[in-house]
Amino acid sequence: MRRWLLTASVVAICTASALAGYQHVRSNGDGWREIAWPFPRDAWPAGRAFRCATEACGGEVEVYVRPKIGFCNCDSGVADDDEVDRVADLDLMSERFVPLAPGGVIEVADMAGRLRSYDLRMQDGSRHTAVGIAVSKHCDLLVAVAKGRGEAGGVQRAALEFLKSIAMKKWMTAAIDGG
């Protein structure tokens, strides 16, 4: 009985804590809200998806983010733009993407990696701007891809501001650290 009560308490505390984090991200003041992960199951567990449709984001921007545990070169990390092409989940949206320019280094949630912008052509022929982000810690990757209709700089700015929010940073750190 005592063990049952203890277990129930732990579950309740964890659930409340998780919900608090979830709701914080859902309803933050910058217009971002969490949406269902829109992609079919693939090799990696589903991540989290968010949409912002306010002017603060420069029009509609969606961000998809997830960890890929054990998918990184443990020593060199995300070393080049080809790595971003390979791992940043752009192909979830469309296999047809063309980089707009060489990428650059970035740090998200205290993890270093690279970011690159793309022209993304969807199956229906429509064109979007996408920003692929891949950062790593030891042998693990955290990838994010943002999709919008505005120019690349705007999509990138909106996505990075969101990913650098306290709630997202906390979640990404926990996702990589086995929390």
Next chain:
Amino acid sequence: MTGRLKLAKSVSVVLSTFSVILIAAGSGAHAQSEIIKSQVIGAPPEASNMKLVGSNDLQARSAYQPTIHHQGDRWIAYIGHHGGTDDIPDPVNPMTGKAEPNGTSIVDVTDPAHPKYLRHIPGQEGKYESGGAQMVRVCDGKQLPKGDKNAVYMLRTFGSEAHEIWNVADPANPSLITRIDGLKDTHKNWWECETGIAFLVSGAPDWRTRRMTQIYDLSDPAHPVKIRDFGLPGQEPGATGAVPTEVHGPISAGPQGNRVYFGYGTDKGGFVQIIDREKLLTGPKEPTPDNLRFPEISRMPMSAFNGAHTTFPMLKMPIAEFAKDKDGKERDIVMIVDEEILNECAEPRQMVWFADVTVENRPMVISSYTVPEASGAFCDRGGRFGSHSSNESMAPVYYKKMAFIAFFNAGVRALDIRDPYHPVEVGYFIPSITAATDKRCVKIDGKDRCKVAIQTNNVETDERGYIYAVDRANTGLHILELTGPARAVAGLPQ
């Protein structure tokens, strides 16, 4: 460090205060009367129908590919190593007294009960997958079309940056012949000794994938001739869009079989690609999408959950069950072995698949094999649990009859594959851990939680029927033989 261990029982009993012992149900070779939840130093190995003949600690270096070569009247084991560990980046070689980056161990296994360590050739500086010299293949000079008849050539990777060929005619005193460098992520090569054609898994700097294949004519090892670069459309330089899964390793059926079976992916998004060898070697070489597609016969996609580490062809296998059928009595089979990457079952199970590729444009998986997790509480023991690799010797003693699978903390598993539609485990051997066995950790709330378990990484066989298992967690080399009913499967004398 050598030794002989005779087991009175086929199933060992480990009693330890650190072990959790449960009653298990089950049948077949994997039925164990006790479930050992953690290994302890000093406990005997766990075994069924396999026994330890001899061992060597390989200077406590993390081991990858073993290749056993019959060299004159001697049998020599060449064993590739991963890089060092955080704790010991460069283990000391007791033969030189110097700290040396992990490279290649050369061991005389003529007397398998008393293997004799001959030489360590240092590899590339670096830890884990970044250093060492993981891959080894060996060809006699007298077999290679343009080789020195007195030479024995060892092809090895040098860390991730090069391929090297050494003359190991005197295995205690090898000499470097040539080097192909400027690469990244070199890995699991294949070398046809009868032609000298080598399929070198490399990363050419301008390709978009970490690993692709460079094909060389190494018939004269002193003068390598590059034939072409090969990969999948989308991986070539200048391509855009999605990048297909990287290659892990090919196995060629040689000029007679005229096929090369490429395995892509390691633990995810895998597939098998069947290639026309002649078209690959003589077709247009410029890496355009059309030219890369030209030699392809078919691809068999696997679940996104699995990758193809090893693609071992067994062509024209007579299937007893189909003996009276007017067509399809013989089948071309490819055994696909996935590689488990993550510790403590943190990903979908990586296992073994058998594909019938007789109708090449419609290959199909026909059966699978995994070690039952509950038979050894393997998800709780620590380290990786799942398959990694198989023996790749095509010597008659086991070819198309038995396969040996390295299954990390579940040791080596012996399969009766005479009916590949219904593979059956007939034996196993899980080596004991030693003081040298390295820990394996998982992150719990940002902190490492570590356990020590055997991590049988790769396995090979020789023409005599000995089985060579090597450990990724620094436990060394274990030389095994079959016992009891497992010997009958291979037709070995009792």
